[in-house]
Amino acid sequence: MEGSNPEKVIAVLRSDPSRWLCDDCIAHLAGIKNRIAVNPIATTLGLTSDFDRQRSECSRCRETKFVTRPRRH
Numbered sequence: 572m573e574g575s576n577p578e579k580v581i582a583v584l585r586s587d588p589s590r591w592l593c594d595d596c597i598a599h600l601a602g603i604k605n606r607i608a609v610n611p612i613a614t615t616l617g618l619t620s621d622f623d624r625q626r627s628e629c630s631r632c633r634e635t636k637f638v639t640r641p642r643r644h
């Protein structure tokens with residue numbers, strides 16, 4: 572996948588808006604090797620009106636963590 576890390580994170584999240592994803596799964600799906608880099612990106616997105624972020628079950632790994640998904644408009 573091309574682009575900066577924030578672009579990759581947004582592309583992964585928007586690829587399935589019904590899915591909550593934790594930072595680890597976002598990193599995996601986006602092909603970002605440094606998973607720690609995803610945390611501030613996802614946290615920042617969660618503060619915007621375009622994304623929701625909360626502590627709940629990840630739709631992919633089923634662990635309860637902070638998860639992010641696009642907000643429906």
Ligand SMILES: [Zn+2]
Binds near residue numbers: 593597629633
């Ligand atoms: Zn996960």
